[in-house]
Amino acid sequence: MSKQQITIETTVAAPVERVWRAYITPADITRWNFASDDWCCPSAEADVRVGGNYKARMEAKDGSFGFDFEAVYQEVEPGKSLAFEMPDGRKVRTTFEQLDDATVVRTVFDAETQNPLEMQRDGWQSILDNFRRHVET
Template identity: 50%
Template sequence: MKLTVETLVHAPIARVWSAYTTPADITKWNFAIDTWHCPRATVDLREGGAFSSRMEAKDGSFGFDFAGTYTKIVRHELIEYSFGDRSGAVEFLESANGVTVRSTFDAETEHSIEQQRDGWQTILNNFKKYVEATA
């Protein structure tokens, strides 16, 4: 099952793209709740390139790496990737009002659909807040 979350970011496409693909920016927004953080991220932004984001509780009690491989890159428009046996895509849709960032991904079976959608949407909301504050 594919899930989709999206947000409208009021910033230029160049800033939105950069914040989504630059490790120093990713560490500022890539977490779902305030008691977690993203202490490190790596990006090799090319087809076949790898990415990884470390997500962990600030108290160190739990953490995991979200990692995968880029399968298609269209600058300022699309990022497709695989992670494990799942895949995802991020679309960047520019309009007069800003950039709609739409993330579609394969659901997993460990967490409910609602938990997955809410978690990914919260991360995307953090992204919007971060970009708009730094644009």
């Protein structure tokens, strides 16, 4: 049985080189990798190479809940795409496409089965929207 996939995207008003760098740099990741203002990402690690590990700590600012989002990079094409696999086998692929003076960032990910698809799409889209705002400011 194939997994349900969800696609999210945003257009960032910046060149692809800057967008790529902000997407893979741990110091940047901690500034955009959360879905709402009551959450934060206090730490991130990104060994951006095939077989390298990705880890981002996600926490509610009030300390009531937190978890580590972990994955292993499966594909890395600098400035073009990256893909990783999470411990439960779900896959995520993000592409970066230069479009005039902006960059389209598109992520396709395997949905999980515990939460409604709309909730997953909205959460991941909120994170991507935070990413766009981070790069553009």
